[in-house]
Each structure stands twice: as structure tokens, then as C-alpha cells.
């Protein structure tokens with residue numbers, strides 16, 4: 356099999372915003388408790404945060420973290436999670452059928468974020484709560500001093516405001532499973548009122564309105580149009596959420612990036628339609644603030660908790676184990692985000708630790724990298740400057756959901772400050788290698804290095820017993836001569852080429 360790709364550093368899509376490499380920590384399962392926070396663990400710091408996890412989060416290169424949910428946030432009372440630990444109540448978490456102890460709240464999470472050098476993106480409860488509670492949290496978090504709420508924060512031991520810039524106006528409000536789920540019209544009105552009220556406190560806040568929970572929602576498209584019609588002038592971003600899983604057709608699964616491309620294109624078109632109708636000059640951006648591989652079907656059928664007397668603390672939920680194939684699809688989702696860098700300016704890998712996560716931990720035991728860790732860490736480290744439009748000529752294959760799909764997927768970035776470029780390639784073929792020829796354009800003469808994620812066993816994964824089974828390997832088939840380079844991509848593989 357063969358493919359040819361063409362790199363032109365002048366063919367710019369848009370700047371790569373560092374917030375594209377964001378993630379998500381929800382109070383769900385063992386994400387917080389027994390994940391980032393495990394007092395008594397041998398690596399825990401004086402505040403109970405696992406240092407081994409902190410090191411892995413830093414290595415992953417996460418830039419901004421959405422918190423504290425997710426479905427959890429739609430039943431969350433923020434006041435429970437601040438102030439003296441001994442007076443924080445235990446509460447039911449109806450979203451995940453668990454008990455929330457509130458041992459970790461805003462102050463603790465903010466302190467942890469400083470350790471991992473990441474920005475806070477705070478989600479508001481617009482499910483069971485409304486405008487007043489959102490305003491209260493904003494004032495508590497961001498006002499320096501002089502009111503009851505600001506003084507409470509100071510008395511709670513946090514003299515400086517948290518200065519939260521980016522706020523999500525609820526979570527997945529289109530989903531019938533969401534506490535306080537509303538119609539697009541009702542949610543759009545509530546989101547607009549909340550946004551207007553928040554902006555009268557601080558017009559410079561960056562606000563994200565809820566888009567669809569997935570492109571397969573029955574309300575998809577019309578939801579975005581209605582919600583944006585209410586909120587266009589008040590918000591900066593509309594969210595997208597997408598999870599992919601192998602439903603027994605690997606070829607189809609490997610083409611998931613095509614679905615993500617279509618999803619983003621459709622939301623951009625809808626936002627631009629509302630812009631045109633309103634005669635607005637403002638551009639609406641996308642916060643792709645939940646994306647990942649998630650074996651949701653298994654959760655629904657096997658892991659879901661029930662029972663009025665069964666509300667565990669930090670149960671094992673959504674602890675998906677990721678294979679090489681999952682990581683290759685995951686890498687191609689990152690490529691889709693890069694290809695839309697002009698409109699997708701913020702994104703959150705959902706999630707970070709233990710819950711559909713690149714980082715796993717065992718209570719009292721080690722922390723390790725899942726297969727998906729590697730494409731994320733490499734892309735976050737090397738994709739910088741601007742995303743480039745890459746032309747791909749490739750053999751194709753037939754898929755059930757997307758028709759004829761290119762066997763090779765490609766994306767690239769170029770940083771004109773450093774002169775460095777990064778090229779991303781995926782081979783979707785299940786059994787055959789692909790020889791790729793790269794027209795380097797003005798990258799000719801750069802020093803090229805390639806690293807690939809692949810395995811003779813596409814189901815190979817990293818586990819507690821075998822934490823280092825899968826990793827990156829140098830791809831030494833890379834050759835370059837003048838303005839062209841060539842490389843062999845193994846079956847089901849993700850590859851990064853850096854040009855320095």
C-alpha cells in the first residue's frame with residue numbers, strides 16, 4: 356500500500372492553542388479519591404496528593420483541566436466543597452450512584468493544579484441549580500475582598516482570588532440522563548441569563564455553552580442552533596463531546612476520526628449559520644471538552660451501580676483498559692482536533708486518572724501509563740505554532756459507517772518561531788504496512804526523527820501486572836533526501852515525525 360502527503364508551511368489552518376491539550380477531572384469513581392489523592396500512599400505529599408501521579412500528569416503535558424464534572428456537576432453544591440474539612444458534608448452523587456466525601460474541593464484542586472502547572476476550567480451546576488448559585492461561586496472564587504463571599508474565601512484560608520477565567524455553563528444539558536436536563540430552548544434561556552449575569556461581574560470571562568453530548572443525539576444540530584440563537588452574544592465557545600468504541604467492526608472504529616471531522620464541521624456550520632442570521636461579526640469557537648475512547652456499552656451493561664442502600668465512596672467505575680488499536684484511534688482524534696485548530700481552540704481529554712484515563716493507579720500500589728498516554732504526551736510536546744493543511748493521496752478502504760476512507764490519516768504543525776515542525780500519521784490498515792512518501796516543501800534539509808506506536812498484537816495493553824508492555828519505538832524506516840522523505844507505517848499504527 357502507498358500514500359503520498361504534501362507539506363506546505365504556508366498553508367496554515369490556524370494557531371495551535373495550548374488549551375487543545377487540556378484534560379478533565381470529574382468527581383467520579385477513582386479519579387480524585389484513590390487517583391490524584393490518596394493520603395497514606397507512600398508517594399503522597401503533605402496534602403495527600405500522589406507525587407507519582409503528579410509526575411505522570413506533568414509528563415503528559417496537560418495544559419488546562421475541566422473540573423469537577425461531568426454529570427457529577429449537575430447535582431453538585433459547591434459550598435459543600437470549601438471551608439474547614441471537618442465541616443464538609445458527605446453527599447449522594449446521583450449521577451454515578453456514589454458518595455461524595457468533599458475531602459477534595461476547590462482549594463485542594465487549585466493547589467494540585469499548581470503542582471501540575473495547569474489552568475482551571477470550572478464547570479457550573481445548571482442542572483439542579485441556577486443563576487444565583489453560579490454568581491455566588493464566581494464571587495467566592497474571583498472577587499479579591501470586601502463582600503461576605505470574598506471574605507469567606509479569605510477566612511477559608513485562600514487570601515488570593517482563584518482568578519478562574521474559563522467557565523462551562525452546565526454539562527451535557529441535552530442528555531436525558533442529566534440531572535436538570537432541559538429542552539434547547541429552556542437551556543438556551545438559562546445559559547444566556549447566567550452568562551449575562553456573570554459578565555456583569557467580569558466581562559472578560561470566557562464562557563462555554565453546552566453543545567451536544569454526541570453527534571448521534573436526536574437533537575444534534577437543532578440543539579446547537581437553538582442554544583446559540585439564545586446565547587450567541589454572551590458566550591465564547593460551544594462545547595462538543597464525543598466518545599468512540601470498537602463495536603465489533605475494527606475497520607469502522609479505526610475511521611472514528613472521520614466522524615469527529617464531520618462533527619466539528621457540522622457545529623462550525625451551525626454556529627456560522629446563527630452568526631449570519633444575526634448579522635454578527637463575532638466568531639464562535641469550539642471547546643471540545645470531552646473526547647476519548649470509552650467502552651460505554653460495557654459500563655451500561657456491567658458496571659453501573661444501583662440500589663438505595665449502595666452508595667460506595669470511590670468505586671471502580673469506567674476503568675477502561677486501552678489497547679494499541681485504541682491508542683491509534685485516539686491519536687487520530689488528536690489529529691482531527693489539530694485539523695480544526697482555527698475553530699477548536701480548547702479541548703479536554705476525558706478523563707485523566709483511573710476513569711477512562713491515560714494514567715492508572717492502584718491503591719497503595721504503582722501508577723502507570725495506558726497506551727493512550729503516548730500519542731497525547733507526544734502531540735502536546737511537539738505540536739506547536741500553527742496547524743497546517745496537509746494534502747493526502749492514499750489508498751482507501753471501505754467502512755460501514757463512513758464509506759470509502761483514506762488508509763492514511765495525516766496532520767502537521769509548524770512553528771515559525773523555532774522552525775520546528777511535527778507530522779502525524781496513522782495507518783488504518785489492519786494487516787498491511789503503508790509506504791508513505793512525504794513532500795517536505797520548505798522543510799527540506801530539516802533533521803527528521805520518527806517514533807511510532809504499533810504492536811504485532813493490536814490488542815496489547817499496559818496493565819498493573821505488565822505496565823510497560825506497550826510504548827513508543829523509533830521508526831527507523833524513515834529516510835530523507837532533498838525535498839522528499841519516506842517512511843513505512845506498520846499496520847494499525849500512529850506515528851510522529853519531528854523536523855528540527
Ligand code: AHR
Nearest residue numbers: 381425426427526527705
Ligand atoms: O466522562 C464521563 C461522562 O461522560 C461525563 O460525566 C459526562 O459529561 C459524559 O457523558
